Amino acid sequence: MDALQSNRREFLKIFGTAAVIGGLAPEAFARSKSTTLTILHTNDVHSRLDPFPMDGSRNAGRGGIVRRATLIEQIRNEQPNVLLFDAGDLFQGTPYFNLYKGEPEVQAMNRMRYDASTIGNHDFDGGMDNMVLQFGKAAFPFLIANYDFKNTAMNGRTEPYRIFKKDGLKIGVFGLGIRPEGLIPKELFKETVYVEPLETANAVAAVLRNDKKCDYVICLSHLGYQYNDSTVSDRVLASKTRNIDLIIGGHTHTFLDAPVNVLNQDGLPVLINQVGFAGIYLGRIDLTFEQGKVKVAADSKAVEVKS
Template sequence: MKRIILLMAVMGSMVFGADKEVSILYFNDSHVIYPVKDKYGERGGVARIKTIVDSSKKENKNTVVIQGGDLGGGVLFGAIYHGFPMIEAFNKMPIDISNFGQHEFDFGVKEARNLVDKSKFQWISSNLKEKNGNSFNGVKEYIVKDYDGIKVGFLGTTDGMDTTIQTDEIYQENLLKSIEKNLKDLKNEKVDFVVLLTQSEPEKNIEIMEKFPEIGAILAEEKSEKYNLVTYVGEKPIVSPQGNMGSIAKLNIIKNENGIKQKLEFIPVDNSVKSDKEMEKLENFYRNKLEEDLGHKIGTLKIKLDSGFGEDHKARYEETNVGNLIADSYRNYFGTELGFMNGGGIRASIEPGDFKLKDGISLLPFSNKIGAYKYKGETLVEALEQGVSAVDKKSGRFLQVSGISYEYDGKLPVGSRVKNVRVNGKPIVLDQVYTVALPLYIKNGGDGFEMLKNDEGRVSSKEETIDSDIFIEYIKTIKVINPQLEGRIKKN
C-alpha cells in the first residue's frame, strides 16, 4: 500500500509540478534549397535545417516548425523554379506553418495558389484578402494549437505587397485592423500565448507590439544576411533570424504554476551542422539541374557588375554600372530615347569572368515585362523625384537610367530633391514628349509611380518582353561586357 501511495505521489508531482514547454523553430528568406556561399560565408540549406528540426523533436515532441515567408522569387533559384522545390523540401521536413512573403506572388496570384495547393503544411494569412473579402485562397486567418495544455495562437501578416505584382485579385488589408480583429477571436479561444509572424519593417513591428500587449513574440522577416537581430519591447522579443535561412530562431514557451515565460536562442545553419542525407540528395539534384539548364557562357565580363545587393544596396541610391547596363539594354531593344530601371529589381552582383545565362537571370529574377511609352518631360521629372523620395531607406524605387542624367540632394524635402535633368546632354523640356523603355511594374504604378500611368501613348516598335530576355540578348550582342560609371546620377 505504501508503494502504491508513493507511486501516486511521484506521478502527481510529475503532472502538477513539471514545466510544460513548446519549442518553436523559426526561419525565413527561403529562396534557395541548397546552402548559399557569399562574402558572409556558407549558410542555409534544407538538409541542415532538417537535422536541426529532427534534433529538436527528439528533445521535445512539442516542437512546431515555422517558415516565415519568401520562398518564391527574389533570386535566380526562385526565378527559375518559382518556389516549388522549397515546397517539396518543406513537405518532406516537415514544417507545420508558413506565412506569406511578398515573393510568393512574384509570378502571379495563380502561381501563389499553386504553392499553397501543393503544400502539406498549413499556410496562414491574417490580412491577405480576396476581392470578396475572404482570406486568400481560403487559408486560416489564425491558427490555434494545443501542446499538452499550452494553447498557442499564431497570426500571420504580409506587408509591402505593392513591391510585387500589380493585381486586383487580392489586396493587403490594413495590418493593425486585421491584427486587432484576430486577437479578439484568439481571446475567445483562451490561448496562453500569441505569436505574430510579420513581413514588416522594424518600426512597424515595434508599433504593433506596443499597441497589442496580448502578443507574446513577433517573428519577423530577416534584416541582415550576416546577423541575427532581436529587439525587446519590455520582455517581449521581435525576432529576425539571419537571411537565406542562415539561422533558426528557437523560442521556447514554458508554462508552470507561476505562469508563462519564454526563452530565445539562435541556432546557426552552417557547416557545423551535419546535413540530412536524403535532403542533401534533393539539394544536389536541384544544384546540378540549375547548372545544366543555365550554365553555358553568353559573354565575357571584364569588370564586376556591382549592384550592392545584399550588402550596401547601392543600386537603390546611386549610379551603378550594372544599372547603366540594364537600362541601356531596354533602351537599345525598343530604340527609345531613354531607359529606366528600378534599383530594387536588380538582385545580384556578378564577378568578372565568363558571363553565363544564369548570371543574366540572377540579376533580373522577377520575369517583369518591359514596354516602351511616351511621356512629357514634366512627368519624367516627377518620376525621378519619386525615385529619390526614400533614398534614406534605400527603397527599391530609385531609378537607374539611360539617355538621361540628373542630380539629387536627399537632404532636401521630398518632391524638390532633383535638379539639372538632362536628356542626351541637353536640359529636359517639360512640355516635350520623350520615348522611354521601362518595367511595366513601375509603369502601372508600382512603388508609388502613379504619374507613369499618365503616358502620351505607346511606342509600338516591339511587343512588351520579359526583362531578363531583353538583357540576355543584349549581352549576346555586345559579347564583351565592360560598363562604366558615367555621371548619369550625381548625389549631393
C-alpha cells in the first residue's frame, strides 16, 4: 500500500505539473525564453530608386533599391525575427515621381516586404487622389494616428496603429505626421485635420502597452529629430510621453550613426533613430527580450547601402 501511495504521489507530481504547464498560454513560454528581434528602417527615400550617379559628389554610388533589397534579404536570412518600417516621404525628389506619381516606390517596397510606413509631407505632393491610388497598391499599412482624414478621399485608408507578432512577442506600432499647415499646400491636404501629436502619442501608446499588452511600442514619426524652437520633434516626443520604447524618425534628414537615448516622463530611456535620406543607409536595431527586459545590441547602427 505504501508503495502504491508513493507511486500515486509521483504520478500526480509529474502529470499534475504537466497539466499546469499545458494550460499556460503560448505567450507565457515566449516571455520566459530569450527572443531576438531585428528592426530595419528607412526614411525620406524621396523616390531615389537608383544609386546616386558616379559624379564625384559626396553620395556618389550610394543607395539604390536593388542593393537595399539585397541587404534586407541577407539580414532576413541571418535573423529569425525581422520587422521593416519606413518613416515617410516615400515620394518626390527624382523624375520617377514626376513620371509615375509614386507607383514604382510603392511596388519596390512591396517587393522588399515592408511591414508598415507612416506618411510624410511630400507624400501629399501628387494630391489626395494620387495618395488613394498609390497607397491602394501597397501590400503594407500606412499608420498615422494624428491625421483625421474623415472628410477626405483618404478616409478609411490608413490605420492609427497595428500590432505585429513575432515569436510570441507583441510589437505595437503607430504613426505620427507633421503639421501640414505652412508646409503642404492646402489644395493638396484638403480637409485633413491635424491632431496634436503629444496627446495622441500618449493615448495610443497607453492603449498598446496597457490594453493590448504589447511587449514593445514603436512610433514611426515624421515630426523631425530636433528644432531650435518649441516645435514638437522626436526628442520632445520622447521626453513628454510614456510607454514608447523606440521612435523611428524622418523629415529632417538627420544622419544618426547609432540610436540615441532620451528619458521619458517616467525616467525610462526611449531610443530615437533616423538614417538621413534617399536610402543611403538602412537603420538596424537588434533587440533581445528576456524575462520582461529588453536589451539593445551595442552594435545597432546605420548600415550603408552600397555595392
